[in-house]
Amino acid sequence: MGALTLMAAVGNNKASMAGETETAKGNDFAMGAAYALSxxxxxxxxxxxxxxxxxxxxxxxxxxxxxxxxxxxRHTF
Incomplete structure (x- = not known):
């Protein structure tokens, strides 16, 4: 009981459509924490x-x- 869990994520995105000259590039960033109440x-x-x-x-x-x-x-049954 009372355990803290830290989370972090990083991702990379690339997208293009067939026949199009546009390209898209980018990144994802996320952080979080979970605390066990029980x-x-x-x-x-x-x-x-x-x-x-x-x-x-x-x-x-x-x-x-x-x-x-x-x-x-979040509660699991």
């Missing part, structure tokens, strides 16, 4: 940036990103 119940918090892309074509580039935060309780 043997089967955990409280958690996670935050990160997902699908962070830099989209490039002949005319230039533009950046796109999604930020997400999650807070919750």
């Amino acid at each position: 043997k089967r119940t955990t409280a958690y918090v996670k935050a990160g940036t997902y699908n962070k892309y830099k989209i490039s074509d002949a005319e230039g580039s533009v950046g796109v990103k999604t930020s997400r935060t999650s807070i919750g309780l």
Whole structure:
């Protein structure tokens, strides 16, 4: 009871469509923690940036990103 678990993740994204000149490259970053309230119940918090892309074509580039935060309780039956 009372155990804290730290989490971290890093990812790399690459995307392109057949027949298109546009390409997208980016990274994902996330961090979080889980705290065991009991043997089967955990409280958690996670935050990160997902699908962070830099989209490039002949005319230039533009950046796109999604930020997400999650807070919750998990109970296993």
